[in-house]
Amino acid sequence: MSVVNTGNRQSGQYIRKLCRFADICRVQEKAMPQSHASFIQKVSTFGYHWADTRHPKSGKLIPAILEGRHIEMPTHGTSIEDHLAALDDLWQSIDPDAPSYTEYSSEDHPELYRRFANLPLVSEAVLEFVSTFGFLGVGHSITIIEDENPDGTKWGEYQTAEFANDWVRQIRMMQSSVNILDALDDILKPDTDALHKWFIYKESDWRVKAECLPGYKNQGKVEWVNLDCWTDDPNEFGSIPADDIIQVSTEFLRVLVTHQLEGRTSAMMIWDKNHTQTQLVHRPISLLGAMWVQFAGVLTRTNRFRSCAECGKVFELVRRDKAFCSEACQKRYGRKKAKRIQNT
Ligand SMILES: [Zn+2]
Numbered sequence: 001m002s003v004v005n006t007g008n009r010q011s012g013q014y015i016r017k018l019c020r021f022a023d024i025c026r027v028q029e030k031a032m033p034q035s036h037a038s039f040i041q042k043v044s045t046f047g048y049h050w051a052d053t054r055h056p057k058s059g060k061l062i063p064a065i066l067e068g069r070h071i072e073m074p075t076h077g078t079s080i081e082d083h084l085a086a087l088d089d090l091w092q093s094i095d096p097d098a099p100s101y102t103e104y105s106s107e108d109h110p111e112l113y114r115r116f117a118n119l120p121l122v123s124e125a126v127l128e129f130v131s132t133f134g135f136l137g138v139g140h141s142i143t144i145i146e147d148e149n150p151d152g153t154k155w156g157e158y159q160t161a162e163f164a165n166d167w168v169r170q171i172r173m174m175q176s177s178v179n180i181l182d183a184l185d186d187i188l189k190p191d192t193d194a195l196h197k198w199f200i201y202k203e204s205d206w207r208v209k210a211e212c213l214p215g216y217k218n219q220g221k222v223e224w225v226n227l228d229c230w231t232d233d234p235n236e237f238g239s240i241p242a243d244d245i246i247q248v249s250t251e252f253l254r255v256l257v258t259h260q261l262e263g264r265t266s267a268m269m270i271w272d273k274n275h276t277q278t279q280l281v282h283r284p285i286s287l288l289g290a291m292w293v294q295f296a297g298v299l300t301r302t303n304r305f306r307s308c309a310e311c312g313k314v315f316e317l318v319r320r321d322k323a324f325c326s327e328a329c330q331k332r333y334g335r336k337k338a339k340r341i342q343n344t
Contacts, residue, residue, distance in 0.1 A: 137286025264289030
């Protein structure tokens with residue numbers, strides 16, 4: 001009994017301490033976003049641009065997105081006067097009082113992961129996306145200028161660059177994941193034909209299209225990757241029967257989302273709305289993390305937004321078994337499906 005009492009007394013003290021801590025938190029919490037899954041993103045008001053940029057690791061020139069507008073300076077050989085005039089024009093066009101960044105919360109765009117998945121792989125579309133929603137959080141720090149002070153110490157100017165290949169890989173991965181997710185849709189009945197485009201059972205192993213896998217080394221050279229080689233746990237895919245495409249797809253999404261959330265969220269304690277209870281949540285720390293949290297929210301049914309299976313419009317789920325934004329869309333979908341069945 002005495003052990004329990006001591007425990008209670010100790011936890012009593014601890015709770016009192018925690019309450020003091022809570023008072024401090026309450027003040028800070030006001031400035032924080034309400035939803036645990038939201039991420040506050042900063043978007044540069046000076047825009048973004050593409051530039052051929054030297055990759056800090058490979059040393060190769062690769063297109064990358066940089067913050068700020070593209071500055072067209074007079075080419076080599078122009079007079080110093082022309083050069084200074086161009087610089088002057090540039091300064092004139094910059095409003096020194098304008099804020100450098102605007103902010104938004106990822107919860108204002110609960111379907112952003114879908115918009116990202118639908119991005120065409122062309123530089124204009126990617127630039128438009130980054131100009132509206134900001135960097136993904138996959139950037140590398142690159143050196144703009146580096147020099148030595150007279151005393152021998154180094155100084156430099158660095159900027160974040162998000163390379164085209166990272167964007168392409170992330171868009172492709174979201175694209176295939178959304179395709180698999182939609183094909184698994186239990187409201188519209190799983191589309192096993194669509195799933196067979198992503199998974200095959202060969203030589204007593206389940207395989208997946210290589211482009212679905214993050215950071216797979218031979219990407220581009222190998223079309224199908226053995227799922228057992230991808231994960232360390234042989235029980236994850238090894239025990240799935242050859243005819244169970246639904247199970248392999250579901251398990252794949254679970255493992256992939258876990259992988260994609262790694263290092264892109266951080267755990268924290270937050271208060272509920274009434275300050276009566278705290279809960280442990282995982283808050284995204286980058287835009288890419290926020291989009292994968294949205295994706296995970298669809299799997300765990302905490303993301304209450306869905307895009308219409310017919311027209312693609314995003315709507316809030318009131319009932320769980322709704323797949324369409326309107327009755328009109330539901331009918332149109334039904335007519336198309338009937339036609340498809342007739343034709344086959
Ligand atoms: Zn619709």
